[in-house]
Amino acid sequence: MPVPAVPAAMLTSRLVLRPPRDSDLQTLIALYADPAVNRFCAAATPKGPAVIEAQLQHWIAHWQKRGFGHWAIAERDRPEALIGFGGLMHRSVAGHAGLYLYYRITPQAWGRGLASEMALYAFEQAFEQRREGTVVAAVLPNNAPTRKTLECLGLRLKGTLADGPGSAAALLYELDADRWAGLPRAEPEAIAFAA
Numbered sequence: 001m002p003v004p005a006v007p008a009a010m011l012t013s014r015l016v017l018r019p020p021r022d023s024d025l026q027t028l029i030a031l032y033a034d035p036a037v038n039r040f041c042a043a044a045t046p047k048g049p050a051v052i053e054a055q056l057q058h059w060i061a062h063w064q065k066r067g068f069g070h071w072a073i074a075e076r077d078r079p080e081a082l083i084g085f086g087g088l089m090h091r092s093v094a095g096h097a098g099l100y101l102y103y104r105i106t107p108q109a110w111g112r113g114l115a116s117e118m119a120l121y122a123f124e125q126a127f128e129q130r131r132e133g134t135v136v137a138a139v140l141p142n143n144a145p146t147r148k149t150l151e152c153l154g155l156r157l158k159g160t161l162a163d164g165p166g167s168a169a170a171l172l173y174e175l176d177a178d179r180w181a182g183l184p185r186a187e188p189e190a191i192a193f194a195a
């Protein structure tokens with residue numbers, strides 16, 4: 001099956017979502033260096049410019065191979081200023097392969113429902129255009145704001161994932177196409193997320 005062409009950018013009501021570029025590296029490094037962003041996921045955060053660049057290249061390659069992936073995220077009124085990265089990618093976490101939801105957004109953009117808006121657009125693409133069966137997300141148990149966001153988006157707790165020796169087990173959330181089809185479509189809920 002041919003891979004769809006990579007779009008220049010997609011628009012939601014408040015966001016510009018575009019495939020990542022090599023030129024996004026410094027923004028991604030700065031995002032990962034922010035202690036507030038990594039408060040709940042420091043162990044899963046790439047360390048050092050070379051590792052972060054490899055991750056960015058993996059994201060770019062996913063787009064080239066599959067025609068979708070993680071986006072570079074900006075607000076529509078400031079499209080040149082990225083506020084984070086997120087979207088859906090096929091990956092394996094602790095031996096569980098699937099289509100994973102991921103996002104990291106700068107603290108200045110927290111609490112306004114922007115991650116939810118991005119995720120809802122990603123779900124629409126996954127379930128309505130790509131005809132995917134399920135989307136999953138992994139989150140640490142103590143990350144209450146992200147857990148609430150996932151639950152408000154319609155994901156349900158499915159189980160746990162052990163990331164590795166000494167790591168806390170992550171919670172695995174799931175949303176399937178049938179549940180997605182039955183969910184009401186509404187504006188994303190803003191979730192309080194203090195730094």
